[in-house]
Amino acid sequence: MNYFLTEEQQMIRDLAAKIAVEKAAPVVAELDEKEEFPWEVMKTLASSDLFGVYLPEEYGGFGGGVFELCLVTEELSKVCCGMGVCYAASALGTLPILLFGSDAQKQKYLPDIAAGKKLAAFGLTEANAGSDAAAVATTAVRDNDSYVLNGTKQWITNAGEAEVYTVIAITDKAKGIRGASAFIVEKGTPGFSFGQKEKKMGIRCSATRELVFQDCRIPKENIIGREGMGFIVAMKTLDRARPGVASQGVGLAQGALDHAIRYSRERVQFGQAISSFQAIQHMLADMATQTEAARALTYASARMIDSGDDSISREAAMAKLFATDVCMKVTTDAVQIFGGYGYMREYPVEKMMRDAKILQIYEGTNQIQRNVIGLALIKEMAKKKV
Numbered sequence: 441m442n443y444f445l446t447e448e449q450q451m452i453r454d455l456a457a458k459i460a461v462e463k464a465a466p467v468v469a470e471l472d473e474k475e476e477f478p479w480e481v482m483k484t485l486a487s488s489d490l491f492g493v494y495l496p497e498e499y500g501g502f503g504g505g506v507f508e509l510c511l512v513t514e515e516l517s518k519v520c521c522g523m524g525v526c527y528a529a530s531a532l533g534t535l536p537i538l539l540f541g542s543d544a545q546k547q548k549y550l551p552d553i554a555a556g557k558k559l560a561a562f563g564l565t566e567a568n569a570g571s572d573a574a575a576v577a578t579t580a581v582r583d584n585d586s587y588v589l590n591g592t593k594q595w596i597t598n599a600g601e602a603e604v605y606t607v608i609a610i611t612d613k614a615k616g617i618r619g620a621s622a623f624i625v626e627k628g629t630p631g632f633s634f635g636q637k638e639k640k641m642g643i644r645c646s647a648t649r650e651l652v653f654q655d656c657r658i659p660k661e662n663i664i665g666r667e668g669m670g671f672i673v674a675m676k677t678l679d680r681a682r683p684g685v686a687s688q689g690v691g692l693a694q695g696a697l698d699h700a701i702r703y704s705r706e707r708v709q710f711g712q713a714i715s716s717f718q719a720i721q722h723m724l725a726d727m728a729t730q731t732e733a734a735r736a737l738t739y740a741s742a743r744m745i746d747s748g749d750d751s752i753s754r755e756a757a758m759a760k761l762f763a764t765d766v767c768m769k770v771t772t773d774a775v776q777i778f779g780g781y782g783y784m785r786e787y788p789v790e791k792m793m794r795d796a797k798i799l800q801i802y803e804g805t806n807q808i809q810r811n812v813i814g815l816a817l818i819k820e821m822a823k824k825k826v
């Protein structure tokens with residue numbers, strides 16, 4: 441399908457695809473097995489200026505937006521969704537600064553992030569604050585010119601590898617949701633440490649750890665926006681990051697579909713390639729149609745965000761929900777087409793199916809996405825007063 445990419449967008453996509461095929465593909469299985477962070481691939485993305493595609497030119501970026509971010513994420517995820525998330529999660533951690541940071545904060549942090557010299561990470565989730573993002577218990581107490589942070593963030597992507605962390609903490613418990621604030625915390629700050637690397641089902645090359653704050657003192661200038669804005673910072677960040685998760689789903693689904701088509705042409709049963717059977721052709725047709733529909737929705741939501749439209753929660757949630765449900769189905773069907781071989785680690789679709797599952801869970805479960813969409817529909821109708 442023609443999405444009428446500009447010449448620059450085609451160039452970005454092709455460059456990301458080249459890196460994915462030449463640098464990522466040869467090490468995918470090994471890094472998955474060893475659960476090792478893909479630093480070499482990240483360095484290649486950095487030297488090719490792909491970390492700054494969504495950042496303004498004045499901070500060393502390319503001047504694109506969420507759409508460009510999606511293009512790169514999709515190409516990486518076609519080959520390895522774990523690498524796709526290492527890249528996309530850095531943008532998730534950067535968005536609070538980009539959307540709500542002061543000019544001084546942008547000057548200080550964005551150029552290194554755009555150059556890929558520093559990765560970022562986003563710290564919202566806690567043991568008791570997952571879907572219920574407002575239940576955050578980490579505190580930040582003002583003490584003269586500092587804030588002192590205490591608490592533990594859980595399952596933070598890029599934790600330990602990233603240098604810059606945007607963290608949501610409570611500054612005024614009595615105010616509930618309006619008592620949360622967002623902060624920038626740098627790796628190496630005394631009182632800030634990391635938990636053990638988590639052992640995961642999929643996306644195993646990506647790093648997932650706890651962020652542990654024990655009397656961690658940061659300068660008061662590290663608050664993002666004002667006290668009390670933390671929940672809004674988090675929600676608006678997630679709205680703009682969800683097409684990125686959708687594009688992980690689109691890329692991963694496309695990668696699995698490509699493997700399934702190739703395999704069906706090679707595999708001979710009953711004296712002919714299984715691609716000649718209508719049962720297989722119909723499966724491939726559904727996988728391709730669903731993947732393309734997911735891509736169209738993802739691109740449309742990203743373009744809507746980049747147009748500056750502010751009410752995009754529903755569309756971002758739809759893209760994330762649809763693309764990641766499609767991805768789970770397509771990767772499962774790819775394993776089915778491979779049959780017994782698909783279940784073996786020797787073949788790539790086994791990992792792809794494992795990787796797909798997390799997409800329905802992180803950055804808001806697909807049940808939460810349905811809540812967001814449902815509430816938006818009801819609110820919209822109430823506004824129309826019909």
Ligand code: COS
Binds near residue numbers: 564565571573675802
């Ligand atoms: N943009 C702007 N404002 C938003 C918003 C958004 N997307 N979502 C909510 N808000 C505002 C609401 O308008 C409301 O403000 P008012 O009180 O002034 O009306 C306030 O925030 C509270 O909203 P709400 O009552 O809907 O909050 P809930 O506690 O019910 O939670 C959900 C809302 C479930 C949508 C939220 O907690 C969520 O997104 N959870 C999933 C979190 C997540 O994605 N976690 C993954 C880990 S991060 S990688």
